Amino acid sequence: MLRILLVLLFVVFVYSHEESGPWSCESGSEIRVESEFQPGLITLDGHADDWKSIDGSHFSLLLALDPDAENEFNGGKMTVKSVHDGRDIYFLLQVDGDYAYFNGEGNKCPSVALMYQIGDDASYHNMGGCEEHSTSCTNKTCKGHEVDIMHFSIGNAIPGRLYGGNPIDNRDGNGGDRFGHLVDLYAWNPHCRYLDGTGPSGSVNDSSAQNDWKGAWWHSSFTVHSGFVKDESPYAENGKKGTYFFEFSRPLRTMDHLQQDVQFTIGGSSKMSVAFWYPVDGQPWHGSGHYSVNCDWVPIDISQSSSLSGKSPDTASNSSWNVASAFSLILSVAALCVSVFVSYRVLHPKNVQFTPMEDL
Template structure:
């Protein structure tokens, strides 16, 4: 009689561990740095979405220590280095550059043995950073009605099938199916109400909506990669594991999307939103698990979509204005000289040569 109960325990314990994988070990406490903000200034025509950081060098960023999301203790901080988050917008799209130090690690087809990054934004007014929206409902009862105002918008990029420098995210194949998935590079557009109630845009536990799509695009790179002409899949793993360097994750999406399901955050120029950034890394080569991620803060970080022009844009505009001024001055001088010449030619006396009568 005892053996069936033992078998039941063998199967149930792992299941309980999976269900509780996002539960904290103790009471939640948070001491966030409320002074840090992410500024997205206006910078049209500055960013090429390719995973490279060259076009971000003159853009200021916000630097964060990475602490475990479920237990933000400084003693368990990510030891690879800090994370820097930069943002810009061009009046239509918003761009993000996430850079974090880390030894090169890549295992083709194994997302959990490669670094991964996610951005999360508040949608509903009651959505908390803690518990990814904070809805109290379980996986069997969370719906857009029972969890109303707890919505969060999530972009998650797992690079195990993504070629460095190549663009992933929204694509015609997956968008035709009406969801936020990306079957090629796993740069997915999701929403959620809590850690157990997360879905691709357009998909829910009750019904699907074919009007949704993946609005994100992005690419990744590592500073140890030395081929800039372009990688293909056959070049995997693209570099040797363990090389020192920095990971770069670059993303963009429209400021406003066509979402009508409360699954996308909507950004307004001159307005402020709330966001967070998460990072997974295969420490010591060990696969990471879903709740084993690091975060930039234990609370929301303000994101300001500024009307101010970025310094680089201002310098370019100043250079353009200077060049235009010089050209205008030169044109004015030439015009003045031509006018003087024409005026002299018109008003100069027209003398007729004297011919003596005897020569007629």
């Protein structure tokens, strides 16, 4: 099973990175994604209802290997939204597209991937940019070029159901997903790419590695909201117009100690990219079907809580001090008032006239 996954990944990524000419990129510096602090807001089910109040970033989808405007995906732009709750980070990818689904045939169904910079020298272009060949790339020869990848191919995934990290694959110590192909990978270049916990021939693999991602997908043409089972495939009529939704989550920090997972920091920034495959005109996707939201890394900012966002540590500290000072003043005034009242009662007791018992 692991060998089958690796072969499939080789076909998906290597052949989608055969360039036809010199590489050029004109990236807008203003492009970025913000992950807001919104605890308890998102349910991971593929539905976008709970994302309506979250602002998103909108991207044109251009061919990853030839990012010219004339090659833009004809379905429309992709919206990327993100929030975090202080423990997990969540993503929603939303893109218009006619429904296309063929059970068990991943390259006839849409597919998405998220990629993040891990190593300081890791470039977006060439998936990390290590110049070593597949026979010579190792964690030493390609040190600093590590990228983290999550890839979701929905050909075996039921809409609305969770996929990704599961006890069986995590028990085996790798980032695979034998049920829905939502896999956790790392790479140094398109030819040196491995499931978490695995590596080049002869390398020391780590049995404690796991798939830290979970995710689900949905399409707006579905008439059933409660969910499907596998026997209902293909779930809707192919060709129906609508919108695809891909929803993912992962802990901000993972137990990775082999430089195979990106580590997010609240208040910090990371670099990411999003890839999208689609069977254009009903044809199985390949290199020309690989789109991207940008031709370079897109910054993602992990916001602090709303009470601290936009404030420096000194400003937040001063604000806390002002609140504490005001509270202390109120307590002091209240204590003074009580002291004055007690003193008055002691020094000026109320005289009560004595009445003998026999006069009652």
